[in-house]
Amino acid sequence: MRYLPVCLDLHGARVTLVGAGTVATRKARLLARAGAQLQVVAPDIAPGLTQLLTEHGGHWREGEYRDADLEGSALAVAATPSSAVNAQVSRDATARGLPVNVVDSPDLCTFIFPSIVDRDPLIIAVSSSGQSPVLARLMRRKIESLVPAAYGRLARFAGRLRDTVKTAIPADTPRRLFWEQVMEGAIAEQVLVGREERAQAMLEERLADTERLYTGEVYLVGAGPGDPDLMTFKAVRLLQSADVVLYDRLVSEPILEMARRDAKMIYVGKQRDDHAVPQEQINQLLLELALAGNRVVRLKGGDPFIFGRGGEEIDQLAAHQVPFQVVPGITAASGAACYAGIPLTHRDHAQSVRFVTGHRRDGSLDLPWESFRSSNETLVFYMGLVGLPEICAQLIAHGRRPETPVALVERATFAEQRVLAGTLQDMPAIVEREQPRAPTLIIVGDVVKLRDSLAWFGGGAEPA
Template sequence: MDYLPLFFDLKTKPCLVVGGGTIATRKARLLAKAGACISVVAPDAQDELAQLVKSSGGQLHTQDYSSALIGQSVLVISATDIESVNRQVSEDCHARQIPVNVVDSPALCSVITPAIVDRSPLIIAASSGGESPVLARRVRTQLESTFPASYGRLAKFASRFRDAVKSRFSDGEQRRRFWESVLGGTIAEQVLAGSESEAEIALQKRITAGDVADRGEVYLVGAGPGDPDLLTFKALRLMQQAEVVLYDRLVSEPILEMVRRDADRIYVGKRRSEHTMPQEQINQLLLRLAQEGKRVLRLKGGDPFIFGRGGEEIDLLAAHQIPFQVVPGITAASGCSAYAGIPLTHRDYSSSVRFITGHLKNGEVNFDWQEFVADHQTLVFYMGLVGLEQICTKMIEFGKPADTPVALVERGTLPTQVVHTGTLASMPMKVKNTEIHAPTLLIIGGVVALHKSLGWFKR
């Protein structure tokens, strides 16, 4: 380990910044966040930097650097573009044993500033020891996506109950298990979701009862159309803390790999005419696992409330007073159309869009077809591959022009995505003569014509 990570309390303490440009201003912002009293020495300073000095109670010295200005500083940052000045600042600080950071010059530093994820009072710092600042910033970006902004609120919430928990659980191991259960369970989720008053009541009850274990909960999470980069922060967080995962066939393998490693996985997928587990049995399984005290993730392709039968699953949970959370996902219509370069609405082509299930019932697709043939609308059929021929035929029969553009998006948003285009008249024969793999999405309307100009780029 080249450096020992430490966190300094700089509240009201004098800190000196040498330099008045953009980088100096950036460093001063960090010091201001930490509550430092900032002084700056530079012949000329940016307006924002001067304001930071004033608001912190420090002094602005519009002159060249002089070692006398170090004074009682507890930290000095040199951020000039003059190498001789930076070197002199470093030497002066080392002679006085004052921590010094010289921007982009690790050899002149006694301390370095890391890339910071600020979830105060939770602070996360990443550093490459000055070897690769860009890499450290990339790590910070990844951490930003892992820890939501509300983690700071959770840390403050937990701190209010430390003394009460310590009094209730004299054994250190019990306290550890209690806090692990709280911070990884329902109470923490309530705080993160903004229901802090409910969380406070629940935590008080658990402290009073001396209850170390948490109760079960279900997370109904939309996994989106396939590309793991389309997951929400909240979805990823819940995926990482679930103990049991029920997933369907529309959940891509890269997304499944992001689930907590030691979680039990149960496949409950469905194919046409092949139900691995009937929906009623899935509902009962969710209920049973939650009643056993498990944190259960129901991971569904797309959005759980758009042709995902999510409403049926939470009906049973609500009836048995099982806590649950619903996390929306990017539905296939939105994700696949965007990746195909087909806007679902466009001022010149479509002012409305319909989402329609293309599932056959008794071998037929039964709709009020007259509603579908109106101009200036986009129709999106989910799971429409099997019924495609009937859909196209009926649309033409009820008056939709035979040359209306049609797109069939195959494995949308994945690296293997293929977009097949044609018209209501030509698409059935095109599909018959082409090997196509589910999942697919059928888009009908004038907006499909834009695929040629908007869908060319590589991802």
Template sequence: MEYFPIFMRLTGEPCLLVGGGEVAVRKARLLLSAGARLTVVAPDLVPELTELAARGEISHVAACFAPQQVGGQRLVVAATNLREVNRLVSQTAQAQGIPVNVVDDPELSSYITPAIVDRSPLVIAISTGGGVPVLARLMRARLESLIPAGFGRLARFASRFRDRVKQRFTDVEQRRAFWESVLEGPLAERVMNGDESTAESELLQRLAAGDSTPAGAVYLVGAGPGNPDLLTFRALRLMQQADVVLYDSLVAPELLELVRRDAERIFVGKQRANHSMAQEDINRLMLRLAQQGRRVLRLKGGDPFTFGRGGEEIELLAQQHIPFEVVPGITSASGAAAYAGIPLTHRDHAQSVVFVTGHKKDGSIQLDWPALTRPDQTVVVYMGLAMAAEICAAFIAHGKPADTPAAVVHSATTERQRTLVGTLQTLPAQLAASGIGSPALIIVGEVVSLSSRLGWFRRVEDAAVTIGQDS
């Protein structure tokens, strides 16, 4: 290990920054965020540093560097574009035993500044010993995407109870088990969501009972339309810490690869007239698993509350006082439209958008057709593929022009995506000839005509008739 990692307290401590350019600005931000009492030495300052000096947040010495300026400093940074000046700053500081960093020059530095992931008081430092700073920044970017912003709040919350937990659990292993159950369970999620009062009440109850067993919880997570890159950070984190995963047929295989390797996986998919597990059984299974102290991930395609029956699934949990959280996902309509080049709204074509399901609980398609056939509107039909011919005919029968552009988007946002573009009149025959099956959405409205110009992701199969012109 070439460099010994260390964290230094700088709150209220005098620090010196030599240089007034853009590089110095970045270092000034870091030092100020650590609470340093900062003096900047430079004949001229860039605007941001000038503003900081005007507000009294830094002290400005409008002069060239002089060795006597180093005396009494806790930390020194050289950020000029003159190596001879930087060398003099380094030699002066090191002669007095003061840590000094010369930006982008490890040879002149007694310490180096790492790439930082800041979730204060949780701080992660990444270093390549000054040799490949770009690699350190790339690693930081990856960690930034994996570590929620709420971890800082969680760290502050937990530190408040450190002494009480130590008194309650004198055995180290019991104490470790308690903290693991807290920091990886629903209590931690409450804290990160900003509900610290409820979390505090639960923690104190567990402390009083001496309870260090894991607490069960259910997370309804929207997996989005299929492309793993469209997952939210929160969805990905919960997928990687779940004990058991209940997933449906709309969850793409690529998404399951992101689930924790040792998590139990249970398929609970439902397709039209072919339910592997009834909804009531799914609800009871989630309840039973959570009551066993397991973290249950209910992974659902699209968004849990957009035709995902998420509301039904959490009703029983709420009645039984099981902690749960709903993590929204990109609903399939948004994903399909975006990747097919079909804007759901457009100033020239559609001032509103309506989402409907292609069939009701009893299998009928008795929809509010007068509302769905209004002009200047986009209609997205979920779960309507099996009844596509009937749906298109119903649109026409209720007054929608037969040449209204319509599309089917299959396996949206994935490499398997196919887009059929036609009209209400032609789409059923195109669909029958294509062999396309579920999952797929139907989009009806003038905005579909834009697909030939705006579609980019996968092949667009146009109808024989020309609908690509603006109407």
């Protein structure tokens, strides 16, 4: 990140604007809206800029720029047709320690103007770091369509009641949780439609309900198989609102980057024979964090209710009446199959699909092998890498053809995804040779044969 976004208070501050043409007028309007006192320096001035100075009380000094024009200024902007003059303004301002912007010359700037969505006092700035102003403006238009003008009214409502809420809820974390619930709930909706008196009454009623103020919430969120683009809108929204995030080893770094910067991140990953935090301790931690008033996201790879032990984690929350939500995610079977170009069901090859855990709670592979013999059913084994030789042997022993196609998908949906294809008979040797590493998923069935023709259209992963 080359530029740090900041918000400057320019109300009543003197700003030197060198240049008075069309481009300078656009900058002048923006600065005037921020309350700056404009000192314009140029031999000639555009009529629109003259009117702007009259309305906002600025001043135009007719003549060529000189270093003394920067005296007493908070920052400087150069917008002249002369590259030499612009460069001189940049050097002089930098020597004085003043922030300086030279229009269309990022190398001469110490700050740049972003594209702005103005919902005063809510301000949203979009910047391409000077690389593509057109793209920044395009993004601004997209954001404008998503943020109604009434959000400014909501910001003013919150500002007016900040002290009231702070008095009722002195602690920072419960207060932030309260405001997040207000901004995403019925109180905000009342403000957005102009019913501010009703909204204030609702807020005060909520503040009086002290039993509800200090209990947080828990969200079991499915992060999907790895690609951040596969997360749901709701999953992203809740992740970005969390005070604390508990995540496992299957959650990718790009997804973790979506969390709020000041959120507390707690790793509770588990893998075969190596549990960083025992499941019982995770359950207790979720409860304790919520009772302390935190908004907690339990972030899980795939889907929380498909081999994710989500049911165990909400049992204790429900017993203590802690509010929780479960947000489904794309399970690894769907992500791996799609990105590998393998349909899990197909009219000609498989009329059903079964998800199977690759090892039981005690680490054994005591599975109902007799029920897996149908050639019209696709089998998907989770966490089956270590047990793959036994899986293949047991399936053959219980009626599956040795030449039944098998695919092992390594790091599904990631850029480094790899697919190993073979049969029940030769897959153990292929795995021994290729040495894939977890996380992996095993797909068994005739649908795997379709991969050669569909892989390029599944998710962009190149066939291995």
